[in-house]
Amino acid sequence: MNEAEIYRVVGEEGFEKLTASFYKRVKEDDLIGPMYPSDDWEGSEERLREFLLFRFGADQSYLEKRGHPRLRGRHMPFRIGVVERDRWIELMGAAAEETIPDDEIRGSIMAFFKQVADFIRNQPEGEISGS
Numbered sequence: 001m002n003e004a005e006i007y008r009v010v011g012e013e014g015f016e017k018l019t020a021s022f023y024k025r026v027k028e029d030d031l032i033g034p035m036y037p038s039d040d041w042e043g044s045e046e047r048l049r050e051f052l053l054f055r056f057g058a059d060q061s062y063l064e065k066r067g068h069p070r071l072r073g074r075h076m077p078f079r080i081g082v083v084e085r086d087r088w089i090e091l092m093g094a095a096a097e098e099t100i101p102d103d104e105i106r107g108s109i110m111a112f113f114k115q116v117a118d119f120i121r122n123q124p125e126g127e128i129s130g131s
Contacts, residue, residue, distance in 0.1 A: 081123035
C-alpha cells in the first residue's frame with residue numbers, strides 16, 4: 001500500500017490521533033520517555049505529526065520549519081540500541097492498534113516505522129544500551 005492510499009484513509013486527523021496516542025505512552029515509559037525533553041512534549045508530538053503528514057500526505061509544513069528530516073543525525077545524541085528501538089516500536093504499535101482500525105493500513109504504517117526505527121539505531125547489535 002502506498003503513501004497516498006494510506007493518507008487517503010488515515011488523513012490528518014488519523015495521524016493526529018496516532019501521535020497523541022503514542023506520546024501518551026512515551027510520557028509514562030521509563031526507557032524511552034527520559035530521552036524526550038520534559039518541557040517540550042507538545043513540540044515533540046508536533047514534530048512527529050508534521051513529519052508523518054509530510055511523509056504520507058506530502059504536507060510541506062515539516063520541511064518549511066525543520067528542513068530535510070535528517071532522522072539519523074537528529075537522533076544521534078541519544079543512545080538507541082535494539083532495546084530502545086524495540087520499545088519505540090512496541091509503543092507505536094499499541095498506538096496504531098488503538099487508532100488505526102484497518103489491519104492492512106496499520107500493517108503498512110508499522111512496516112514503515114520498523115524500518116525507520118532500525119535506521120536511527122546507533123548502537124551496535126551486541127552492545128547493551130545504557131552502558
